[in-house]
Amino acid sequence: MEIKKKKILITNDDGIHAKGLAELIDIAREFGEVLVVAPHTSRSGMSKAITVDLPVRLKKYEETANFTSYSCTGTPVDCVKLAFHQLLDRTPDIVISGINHGSNSSVNIHYSGTMGAVIEGCIHEVPSVGFSLCDHLADADFEPSKKYFKRIIAETLRNGLPKGTCLNVNAPKGEPKGVAVRRQGHGRWVEEFERRTDPHNEDYFWITGYYQNLDNGSDDTDNHALAEGYISIVPILVDMTNHHAIETIKKWHFNEE
């Protein structure tokens, strides 16, 4: 496939030093000119948070041919916003985020900074894709998934994405069997806060917990694809409206005394 030189914006939520970011840069540079704006440290779990109460700083990190990177003290969404407003000379052809160290499948999309940045790219009407590997280790092995991630970027550049839609891509550990397009799995985190007492005799809590799958064996979810060894792709909407519920709720009694 012939690929014209593209402009690619990359961010992540594990920070500028993360191995997964370096791997995504490695893939992206084959497509053209790359701008990276990534948090200066880990901003996991930042969702689509924006920094409103503090100023944000940008610092040039690296510059080579067709490649520039910046670290940013803000959130992943701040990184995308700053790139669009302060750094890009034209709209990029694609926004990519990751590769996240750890799964962003199912309900994790709501908490994920990786996917927060992707949704921000989509709000800017640029094709946007988030990549995650189901391995949270700092030295996770991204190699087996890279050829698939490259194809997903190539196909996104070639086909575009439906209006208001971005992609949530998750890869299993090890050699994937292929790619499966699925819906967002239904589940939730069951929190198990750990209560500790500090040296001043005050309590504090660490968040922990486990994921509870509530799909009862459905075979059309991202989590099912991952469990079967496939890379999952979920097309994600910026419009969160439950359009079917509008007529139902219109029948409620709001306006009578």
Place this chain on the structure above:
Amino acid sequence: MEIKKKKILITNDDGIHAKGLAELIDIAREFGEVLVVAPHTSRSGMSKAITVDLPVRLKKYEETANFTSYSCTGTPVDCVKLAFHQLLDRTPDIVISGINHGSNSSVNIHYSGTMGAVIEGCIHEVPSVGFSLCDHLADADFEPSKKYFKRIIAETLRNGLPKGTCLNVNAPKGEPKGVAVRRQGHGRWVEEFERRTDPHNEDYFWITGYYQNLDNGSDDTDNHALAEGYISIVPILVDMTNHHAIETIKKWHFNEE
């Protein structure tokens, strides 16, 4: 309408001291027993962020008959998670959040901590509603909307909500003409970062900007209802999948060499 005594969890993103929170507590106490867990300070723009890198603290703030409140050093989503895991003796009948000082209509739902908490309540499968007033002032006048907000809570308790669906309620300034159930408006923030230089000669940026409506006059959006003087309700889905796009994207060439 006869209302049985309910258990109500309240949070917000403007913090435990906000006037909007006091107004929502005032409405909620008519329905039953209230537990408040709110950020100890403003956590605006926190979206569905969770605190993973730091521990979180809870502090009892007030306790009277059928009413207990806590301040929390975490995000609005942390507040909901801690309430469910550490403080509630049973699942609440409803989770309500707000009243936010400022609009959370349209694309603001993605950045809103108020709505982040509501989506968390919905992930916990409890009927959840977020309330916002289109006035960001600390002493905003919530009075004209309170009777409508009370009815929305009463109707939510009476009817329940469709599975995986919560409500984003926004009120205009002044006396509302009534309530309108709408879709999420299409638009985005046009950022206008303000660059300044600190006393050490380093640059920093403040986020600012304005909202750009991209709906071209559609009359079925939340923003249109607000502009016409109505309170808008948008039913919001936890499942962000673009189900229609799955078949399209399945035709892409992922698996061939």
